[in-house]
Amino acid sequence: MEDPIRIGLAAGWKHVDASKLGKGGTIDTDVLIVGTGAGGGVTADLLSAAGLRVVLIEEGPLRSSSDFRMLESDAYPELYQESAARKTADKAINILQGRCVGGSTTVNWTSSFRTPPEVFDFWQRQFGLQQLSASSMSSWFAVMEHKLWVRPWETPPNANNKVLALGAEKLGFEVGAIKRNVKGCWNLGYCGMGCPTNAKQSMLLTTIPAALNRGATLYSRLRAERLRFDGNRISALDCSALQPDGIYPSGRRLLFRARHFVVAGGAIGSPALLIRSSVPDPYRLLGKRTFLHPVVISSALMPDRVDAYAGAPQSIYSDHFLREAPLDGPLGFKLETPPLHPVLYSTTLQGFGEAHAHLMREFTRANVILALLRDGFNPESRGGQVRLGLAGQPVLDYPLGEVIWEAARRALLAMAEIQFAAGARWVNPVHEAAPGYSTWAEAKRGIAELPLKPLICRVVSAHVMGGCGMADAPHRGVVDHRGRHFWLDNLSVHDGSVFPTSLGVNPQLSIYGLAARNASLLAAELSGRPVPAIP
Template sequence: MTSNVSSPVIPDPIQAGLAAGWNVIDASTLTADRTFDADVAIVGTGAGGGVTAEILTLAGLKVVLIEEGPLKSSRDFKMREADAYPTLYQESAARKTKDKAINILQGRSVGGSTTVNWTSSFRTPPATLAYWQKTFGLHAYSAEALAPWFAMMERRLHIGTWTAPPNENNDLLRRGAVQLGIPVGAILRNVKGCWNLGYCGMGCPTNAKQSMLVTTIPSALSHGATLLARTRADRLQFSGDKVSGLSCVAMDASGLAATGRTIQVRAKHYVVAGGAINSPALLMRSKAPDPNGLLGKRTFLHPTLISAALHDHQVDGFAGAPQTIYSDHFLETQPIDGPIGYKLEAPPLHPLLFASTMSGFGKQHAAMMKEFARTHALLALLRDGFHTDSPGGSIALRNDGSPVLDYPISDFVWDGVRRAMLSMAEIQFAAGARTVYPVHEQAEGYSSWSSARKAIQDLAYTPLKTRVASAHVMGGCIMSDDRKLGIVSSEGRYHNVANLSVHDGSLFPTSIGANPQLSIYGITAKLASGLATELTGKPASPLPTL
């Protein structure tokens, strides 16, 4: 029997743009070296690079975008982890700190991490901004001063309230917290026409997620920008107090090896927006001026802990919008420069990521995987960087020039880890969990809050024994007009270099205590608009409203 119901046609702005003649070069296909000239060269196409590209092209500037990863679109997003992680993430979603103790999830394709993030959108917390003003002299970064920029990007990217009911994974966080009198909130999402599938981390197959891939990048390309995909920015070349060129290498189709072809980009101005870790690394390889030894220092994660819980009913944490409920209770009740606070969220659960994150092995691990559909998970994101005992980490270069993050965890942070594990377990039992599994190599499954509380208090919190991850990387090119405190000014301009800017999360002097994409959007919009005015002598054009 043939159905008369046709499948919906999903418009693909990438394929439509390519057919219309966008200037897109896949460097893996080059048969000769190339040189490109532009008004502005932008390294990176994520939250910072994407916003900057649209604002500058709308101002009439000739822009070249350099992206290490491939250009993919919704037709390539098949909701399969085995396809998504090697293609869309840094180091196949297995990037780790120097000691292998922290797993770091970062995007690596056109759109950067915005292509694969979980859509959670928060403005920079006022307490964080107040700390930046007080400690780093960022007086223009008050909540009131940034509010118009956040509002502009919320309109541009359709960031708003998610009206569908939370999936069971998120609702368990809500129910458990409410049972304990812990306040919760709803997470804003950057989506339009979302199908509520739950596979945001593998690229949106319906183009509902308003990532840079389907918003600012197509806009920039439609206004004449050039995109160089599978192109690794290798070194900036300096001449006096200016950048005179950018040397790039062409990557093969796998993204793992150089083809031998080189690309030179010559521009009047250069914007580094490769994300924390890659942006400092590019500047370090380039031997950018760093008189106070600040480059790559104060690189921050939100060190993230996981607690799993087994229920008697189906949770299906893979289905439905991935993150819609949160609690800032353990941030707001903690002085920002006191014992480390943490944000609670519920992550999506997918088999590969779940299996590689959970502790145990053999029969124990197999038994956990059999209960996958009835498993709930919580995350605690620690707000690092506001105390002398939480200085973050530092970027170094390996022999091949690739970056690695050294991120020691102090006793101060481990204290927060213990408290976060206790908070998550208590909430999970309050939500009706049958068994709670703190994700720690020495932990077991605990069938009561009293037994879990004692065990969690007694666990040894050390690297590798405690599973720590992070999808948020900040700092390494921190901003301050005081050159002893920062290497980039409050206007995003690199100190001591006349034509170089940094526009991404590497600017942040601390972690922010919230999912960072909207912070990067709003702050970059401010910086890019100022840069457009400086380069053209005219006010920046307003962004289109979706």
């Protein structure tokens, strides 16, 4: 199979692996983009199409389908932040986040949802974002859905997703099919390790090659350290080249000067860069209201093989427990399934010794359901805060209060009931004190009594949002509805960090649509002429 990245490099794409630099230097460009994920990729595509000189900076490596061998041992250290072991400061939440060219779009599970209308309504009421609504954003979502092949997944769900569908339908809970951004998918199930068949329409395969074809320059293994500013304008960005391990600095440094700077390093990386740079933050909002969709997990053993590593990872969802919950009341939650691979499963599963080994021996019969808690709307659900740790690296403090645990208990009960309704012979909430249950009645009693607190009840997340929130005024947000920084004229933020709350849905399509809108506005301003929505 052809590798379009290697073909592009052979044809003359401008790519610099900073780990191979022999010396430092200074680079001038029109627009400097930090980050190559959903926001950075879309922005690079649009700005390069407007005729602007674009430079992209990525801390992780450039990898492609030739490197994606469906092996966890390769993928996690190469493609994820902190080898897929990034955690909150208290170690209570594990965070899966991409760190490679294409960012999390290279390793996500392709689930694509538009921002729910009620979320836009809340943003208008609470943050004055009158310009953003389901109606005003509809065309941007439609354009990105078309460009990135977001389509209904018509292949029957794998056995793991069928458990959710069957159990929910038996209980009268509405379920739906998840749209996926894939083209010619082989239905392998290894999306989280990079797509080996070039079916996933990630930034790695779509917008970044488009920008490189127009002459954009990509730097990989290059860490953005500090923005320099003079008055109300950014003047330059200091960067440090990394060694081939992608972790330690090599000692080579680069300085980038540009007309405009776009920060798209994700909802932990972007606030951290701005904090390191000491950008103006008079209301002390930077890094605060960072949201994760805290996820609790229920594992079940089914009578027959599930083989949850095979087939589209996520194809079925249920919003029943979102719709029945008032937006600003007790937290609602979305139900989905994850793929199961041995390392991911074993390191998330509770227990140790023989108890853990017993569950691993049943790996092929395991089903898992996830509940994504919708945080940021209830007044007691304020998310976390990004701060700087050792060597200026980001740390996320994320207190898990009673409003989270109350929803977690309801979610564990709901998932167990669904799994038993689907025929499970044993259900075990992923919780260190849960013994596992053989009947729904037993599970209902047991889960009601489980102690819920950090490090005992397993909490994970793959969705990071907020920290540079949008608002109509600087006392309520870091950027405006266009992603423009309130205090620095030539600084924009184009990623999920601008969301004022979580979304209650997988965020990639929301980032695509908003970045397309805001990058188009920026392209028109910088080029001096109207620019089509998407080239």
